[in-house]
Amino acid sequence: MDTVTDALLQARARVVHDLAACGLDTAGCVSAVDEALSARRWWADEWPDGAPFLTCLVAQDVQEALLDAAGRWPLCRVDHEADDDHGAHEHELRVSPDLGEDPHWVCEVVGVVVARVGELTGP
Numbered sequence: 001m002d003t004v005t006d007a008l009l010q011a012r013a014r015v016v017h018d019l020a021a022c023g024l025d026t027a028g029c030v031s032a033v034d035e036a037l038s039a040r041r042w043w044a045d046e047w048p049d050g051a052p053f054l055t056c057l058v059a060q061d062v063q064e065a066l067l068d069a070a071g072r073w074p075l076c077r078v079d080h081e082a083d084d085d086h087g088a089h090e091h092e093l094r095v096s097p098d099l100g101e102d103p104h105w106v107c108e109v110v111g112v113v114v115a116r117v118g119e120l121t122g123p
């Protein structure tokens with residue numbers, strides 16, 4: 001198996017895992033993942049050195065795609081209740097870094113790393 005295909009399969013597994021952790025592993029959401037993967041397949045074929053970044057990019061693509069279709073994903077599960085200054089309103093986790101080989105989900109409100117992408121647990 002070539003590097004790009006391998007990286008795409010890994011990205012799919014990690015993102016689908018995190019959708020499932022949020023109860024969003026529905027047909028519609030998983031097809032959003034597959035759409036992101038086919039768009040990124042073209043990108044990665046043009047730039048094979050970008051293969052290590054595919055999980056990071058696909059996670060952000062899916063996050064954007066779901067915003068209209070299913071809402072914010074993944075919702076922050078950090079307990080902010082003792083932290084009223086920052087506001088406890090519903091917000092999503094962000095992928096950090098924007099372009100990296102080992103992306104993590106981060107709550108930007110309190111600056112906490114929640115999990116690696118692909119290792120979210122249920123809320």
Ligand SMILES: [Zn+2]
Nearest residue numbers: 076078107109
């Ligand atoms: Zn948060």
